[in-house]
Amino acid sequence: MIKPDKPTLVLNEEQCRKNIHKMAEKARKYQLNFRPHLKTAQSLAVAEWFREEGVDKITVASLQMAEYFADGGWKDITVAFPVNVNEIERINRLIQKTEQLQLLADEGSEIERLSDELKGNVNLYVKIDCGTARTGFDPDDKVAISEMLSVIQKSSSLNFKGFLAHAGHSYSCRSAADVLEVHERTKKMMLDLKTYYIAEYPDLKISLGDTPTCSLAEDWSGVDEIRPGNFTFYDLMQYNIGSCRLDEIAVSMLCPVVSKHKRRNELVIYGGAVHFSKDSIQLNRVQCFGLVRKYEDKNLPQSANFVKALSQEHGIISCTDNFFDAVSVGDFVEVFPIHSCLSADAMGAYTDFNGRKYDHFGSQLR
Amino acid sequence: MIKPDKPTLVLNEEQCRKNIHKMAEKARKYQLNFRPHLKTAQSLAVAEWFREEGVDKITVASLQMAEYFADGGWKDITVAFPVNVNEIERINRLIQKTEQLQLLADEGSEIERLSDELKGNVNLYVKIDCGTARTGFDPDDKVAISEMLSVIQKSSSLNFKGFLAHAGHSYSCRSAADVLEVHERTKKMMLDLKTYYIAEYPDLKISLGDTPTCSLAEDWSGVDEIRPGNFTFYDLMQYNIGSCRLDEIAVSMLCPVVSKHKRRNELVIYGGAVHFSKDSIQLNRVQCFGLVRKYEDKNLPQSANFVKALSQEHGIISCTDNFFDAVSVGDFVEVFPIHSCLSADAMGAYTDFNGRKYDHFGSQLR
Numbered sequence: 001m002i003k004p005d006k007p008t009l010v011l012n013e014e015q016c017r018k019n020i021h022k023m024a025e026k027a028r029k030y031q032l033n034f035r036p037h038l039k040t041a042q043s044l045a046v047a048e049w050f051r052e053e054g055v056d057k058i059t060v061a062s063l064q065m066a067e068y069f070a071d072g073g074w075k076d077i078t079v080a081f082p083v084n085v086n087e088i089e090r091i092n093r094l095i096q097k098t099e100q101l102q103l104l105a106d107e108g109s110e111i112e113r114l115s116d117e118l119k120g121n122v123n124l125y126v127k128i129d130c131g132t133a134r135t136g137f138d139p140d141d142k143v144a145i146s147e148m149l150s151v152i153q154k155s156s157s158l159n160f161k162g163f164l165a166h167a168g169h170s171y172s173c174r175s176a177a178d179v180l181e182v183h184e185r186t187k188k189m190m191l192d193l194k195t196y197y198i199a200e201y202p203d204l205k206i207s208l209g210d211t212p213t214c215s216l217a218e219d220w221s222g223v224d225e226i227r228p229g230n231f232t233f234y235d236l237m238q239y240n241i242g243s244c245r246l247d248e249i250a251v252s253m254l255c256p257v258v259s260k261h262k263r264r265n266e267l268v269i270y271g272g273a274v275h276f277s278k279d280s281i282q283l284n285r286v287q288c289f290g291l292v293r294k295y296e297d298k299n300l301p302q303s304a305n306f307v308k309a310l311s312q313e314h315g316i317i318s319c320t321d322n323f324f325d326a327v328s329v330g331d332f333v334e335v336f337p338i339h340s341c342l343s344a345d346a347m348g349a350y351t352d353f354n355g356r357k358y359d360h361f362g363s364q365l366r
Numbered sequence: 367m368i369k370p371d372k373p374t375l376v377l378n379e380e381q382c383r384k385n386i387h388k389m390a391e392k393a394r395k396y397q398l399n400f401r402p403h404l405k406t407a408q409s410l411a412v413a414e415w416f417r418e419e420g421v422d423k424i425t426v427a428s429l430q431m432a433e434y435f436a437d438g439g440w441k442d443i444t445v446a447f448p449v450n451v452n453e454i455e456r457i458n459r460l461i462q463k464t465e466q467l468q469l470l471a472d473e474g475s476e477i478e479r480l481s482d483e484l485k486g487n488v489n490l491y492v493k494i495d496c497g498t499a500r501t502g503f504d505p506d507d508k509v510a511i512s513e514m515l516s517v518i519q520k521s522s523s524l525n526f527k528g529f530l531a532h533a534g535h536s537y538s539c540r541s542a543a544d545v546l547e548v549h550e551r552t553k554k555m556m557l558d559l560k561t562y563y564i565a566e567y568p569d570l571k572i573s574l575g576d577t578p579t580c581s582l583a584e585d586w587s588g589v590d591e592i593r594p595g596n597f598t599f600y601d602l603m604q605y606n607i608g609s610c611r612l613d614e615i616a617v618s619m620l621c622p623v624v625s626k627h628k629r630r631n632e633l634v635i636y637g638g639a640v641h642f643s644k645d646s647i648q649l650n651r652v653q654c655f656g657l658v659r660k661y662e663d664k665n666l667p668q669s670a671n672f673v674k675a676l677s678q679e680h681g682i683i684s685c686t687d688n689f690f691d692a693v694s695v696g697d698f699v700e701v702f703p704i705h706s707c708l709s710a711d712a713m714g715a716y717t718d719f720n721g722r723k724y725d726h727f728g729s730q731l732r
Contacts, residue, residue, distance in 0.1 A: 005452040006430065039678055061679045062636075064372065081679055082624040084636050085696060086371040106625035106634070108695040134680060135625055135634050168677065258448040259472035259501055268472070268501050270428075270450050274711045278644040309500070311534065312405055312707055313427045313447055316500060329474040330451060341678055345640045346712070 001296060002355045003332070007271040008254045009343065010334070011350040011358055016041075016232060016250040017049050023214065023231055024053035030220040035059050035078060037209065037229025040341045042361040043350065044072040046232065057100075059209070059227040063090040068361045070097035078207075080166065080227065082106035082127065082135055088117045095120035102161055105148055106135045115155035124152055125164035125207060128193065130186040132168035139189040142196065149197075162205030162224070163193050170212035176242045183213040191222045215243040235340035236291060240281045246291075246300045246336070251350070253335040253343065254295060255315065257327055265324050269333060272313040276335070277342035288338070292317050295332035307335060367662060368721045369698070373637040374620045375709065376700070377716040377724055382407075382598060382616040383415050389580065389597055390419035396586040401425050401444060403575065403595025406707045408727040409716065410438040412598065423466075425575070425593040429456040434727045436463035444573075446532065446593065448472035448493065448501055454483045461486035468527055471514055472501045481521035490518055491530035491573060494559065496552040498534035505555040508562065515563070528571035528590070529559050536578035542608045549579040557588045581609040601706035602657060606647045612657075612666045612702070617710065619701040620661060621681065623693055631690050635699060638679040642701070643708035654704070658683050661698035673701060 002008070020036075027034035036050055039061035047058065047069065057076040060066045066077045067090060075098050083091075083103040094101050095118070102123040105111055111124070126148055129136030137145050152160045167186045173179045190206045197204055208214075209227030215238070220226075233251045234244040255271035280289045283303055290307035293299065305319040317333065327333065337343040344350070348362025368374070386402075393400035402416055405427035413424065413435065423442040426432045432443050433456060441464050449457075449469040460467050461484070468489040471477055477490075492514055495502030503511050518526045533552045539545045556572045563570055574580075575593030581604070586592070599617045600610040621637035646655045649669055656673035659665065671685040683699065693699065703709040710716070714728025 003452070005450070005456070006428075062372075081636070082634060084371070084622050084624050086369070086622050090371070107628075108626035109624070110696050113696070129627075133630060133632075134675070134677065134682060135627075138629065256450050256452050258450050258475070260474035261495075261501075262473075263504065264499060266499075268448060270447070273643060273645075273708055277639060278708070279639075311500065312711070314500060330476050330479070342639055342644070345678070 001353050002254070002351065004254055005256070007275045009347040009350050010252050010254055011352055012250045012252075013352055015248065016046065019231055019234065019248060019250060020049050020053055023228060024050075024055065026214070027226060032220055032223060033057065033225035035207070035209075035225055035227050036232065037061070037080065037227050038069060039065065040229040040232045040344065042068075042344060043359050044069070045358040047072065047074065059229070063087050063094065065361055066094055066101075067097070070094055074098070076100040078102035078125070078227070080104060080164070083109055083114060085110045085113050085117065088114070091122070092119045095122065104164060105152065107137055107144065111148070111151045111155070111158070115157055118157045121157050121159060123159045123161040125161050128163050128165045128190065130165040130167055130189050131182070132166060134168055136165065139193055145193075149201075160201060160204070162207060163190055164207040165190055167208065167210045167213055170210050171237065171241065173212060173241050176216050179212045179216045179241065179243070183217040186213070187219070187223060194222065211238055212241050212243045230341055233340040233344070236283075236288070236336055236338045237279065237281055240283065249336050249340070251337065251340050251344065253290070253337060254332050255335055257329050257331050257333060260324065260327075260329055262324070265319055265321065266308075267317040267319060267324065267327060267333070269315040269317060269335070270313065271315045271335060273310045274312055275343070275346055276310060276315070276337055277339060277346045278310060279339035279342060281338055289315065290335040290337055292319065292333045292335050294323075294327060295334050297334075301336055367719050368620070368717065370620055371622070373641045375713040375716050376618050376620055377718055378616045378618075379718055381614065382412065385597055385600065385614060385616060386415050386419055389594060390416075390421065392580070393592060398586055398589060399423065399591035401573070401591055401593050402598065403427070403446065403593050404435060405431065406595040406598045406710065408434075408710060409725050410435070411724040413438065413440065425595065429453050429460065431727055432460055432467075433463070436460055440464070442466040444468035444491070444593070446470060446530070449475050449480060451476040451479050451483065454480070457488070458485045461488065470530060471518065473503055473510065477514070477517045477521070477524070481523055484523045487523050487525060489525045489527040491527050494529050494531045494556065496531040496533055496555050497548070498532060500534055502531065505559055511559075515567075526567060526570070528573060529556055530573040531556055533574065533576045533579055536576050537603065537607065539578060539607050542582050545578045545582045545607065545609070549583040550585075552579070553585070553589060560588065577604055578607050578609045596707060599706040599710070602649075602654070602702055602704045603645065603647055606649065615702050615706070617703065617706050617716070619656070619703060619709065620698050621701055623695050623697050623699060626690065626693075626695055628690070631685055631687065632674075633683040633685060633690065633693060633699070635681040635683060635701070636679065637681045637701060639676045640678055641709070641712055642676060642681070642703055643705060643712045644676060645705040645708060647704055655681065656701040656703055658685070658699045658701050660689075660693060661700050663700070667702055
């Protein structure tokens with residue numbers, strides 16, 4: 001077991017592979033095209049574990065990330081972000097490096113400029129706002145959607161692929177029932193669109209994907225593809241929603257304990273906002289930046305032992321008397337993160353409990 | 367003026383130098399040892415601008431950051447973080463690379479282990495908790511403080527330097543009057559300690575430093591040193607506290623606009639939590655992740671145009687009709703960050719408006 005001298009993000013390969021296998025099985029069961037979102041792992045090593053489950057198509061969050069995976073041999077990539085034509089050079093490089101490149105058309109996307117400046121062909125999904133109010137067309141606004149489709153149709157280098165949505169509002173759910181309700185509403189909106197446009201575009205696909213609905217929903221009739229990402233690692237946000245169990249969380253941060261404050265029953269760890277990023281959840285009506293257990297403890301973390309505050313490099317742990325007494329300065333604690341995607345991105349590196357390193361696209365290229 | 371294809375952190379060198387000059391002048395005026403905290407800029411280039419103001423002593427947030435600056439020629443470094451003896455190899459390397467190395471003793475710090483494993487001499491500050499409840503000894507607990515001092519005294523490689531505090535609770539202030547009250551309370555605690563221990567330790571120093579009090583307070587009698595950091599760039603959190611004006615903020619993020627949603631008067635930018643980190647403030651009772659102006663607009667940003675949400679790579683801007691109509695997809699907006707230290711750390715790079723690059727310690731080494 002490693003004893004790092006500074007905050008270290010540990011990837012539990014066995015659990016991660018279990019998470020991947022479970023979702024791949026679900027996709028097979030419902031005959032869904034499984035195109036995992038690699039914005040969470042951002043790792044060619046982890047991507048290989050998907051490949052071992054038969055996955056040959058992936059989703060990424062940026063064109064830079066797409067290049068990282070294309071350079072690593074991935075040939076079918078969806079960039080699930082409104083196309084940024086300012087990055088036309090990167091898009092044109094990606095066309096050379098991939099066989100199928102899917103981009104996203106959103107309200108106002110510069111599709112004519114894209115078409116003019118493309119040196120090759122790309123597939124376009126039209127982004128639908130199924131209730132998240134982040135990106136996408138209002139599914140009821142058929143005028144705007146049809147207008148976008150006709151712009152796409154005019155271009156010889158653009159191929160309309162279908163409708164894509166991300167039910168990000170499932171993140172505000174706090175029960176499986178709530179998540180399933182979001183899923184049913186989203187699916188209905190998307191299937192209505194499919195019905196409306198299928199005669200004109202018989203090959204159109206419906207692509208959905210967020211970890212809560214993909215983890216919990218069992219009715220996928222009419223859906224063609226799922227693109228969940230966070231399930232690869234899961235985290236406390238997903239646990240809080242009800243998408244996973246605590247023991248399914250596959251990453252944790254090992255942090256050295258650097259001081260103890262008995263009058264407040266608080267420990268200070270080396271591990272702050274630059275390591276975890278700064279998402280939090282309300283757990284038992286208290287703001288929580290992570291759950292904590294002793295390093296090498298096999299029991300699940302208890303909600304009474306948690307990160308109550310993060311500053312740039314410090315974390316403050318509030319804990320029980322027992323926990324306080326059992327941990328010494330110089331020991332390590334294992335912190336289960338709130339948002340594994342952001343913690344992984346902030347760290348830009350993984351190791352396993354034996355010190356084996358895994359690659360990460362990380363922040364090196366920003 | 368640069369036209370980047372992706373989120374780019376821009377450093378306004380002229381304003382940054384003004385901020386540095388103003389604080390250096392204040393330190394000179396009150397005969398304070400000025401030891402700026404470089405956790406904000408994390409840049410040898412910016413550190414040179416301090417050197418041009420006569421600064422030859424710095425503060426950093428981690429031993430890794432200390433090595434970066436030591437390798438860049440800085441010889442007198444305080445690591446303002448409870449000493450983590452697990453990093454003894456790094457500490458011993460730093461002793462070789464510096465002339466004066468100051469570390470922090472906190473409650474429970476492994477001072478005897480440190481002393482045993484040191485290969486050279488270090489100075490130790492004893493950290494005092496002046497009300498932040500993060501790290502440090504209770505200033506009223508003379509028994510615990512004296513005990514720590516006697517442990518330090520027993521070691522031939524450790525030199526007690528004085529008492530160090532960080533009034534981090536000034537960050538919850540929302541007026542200059544509140545900040546000054548924090549400052550007066552902090553100063554009183556520290557000067558009481560000085561009075562109590564000065565006979566035994568005639569050379570002991572009092573080191574204070576947080577941007578709000580250093581920006582606003584004018585009474586520094588009895589204080590020996592200040593260590594502010596954030597003032598180098600300032601940000602909206604400091605603006606909200608009252609520590610700076612909007613036009614004193616020296617970093618901003620250039621972000622491409624990727625879609626527009628008229629029915630909500632919202633713009634979507636390429637620029638998310640991986641670029642900004644995820645601190646927010648309440649501005650006009652609304653959660654705000656940044657203020658926005660059009661790129662190349664010389665007017666100050668208006669509070670009606672703000673980042674209302676950040677996901678991993680997306681930012682959602684809520685804005686006025688006028689702003690909405692004036693900005694097109696493909697344009698850039700300039701986002702003033704909430705917490706410049708975290709945004710700079712997340713980006714790990716700066717450029718100026720003409721494309722000149724500045725170094726950043728960044729996250730490369732994590």
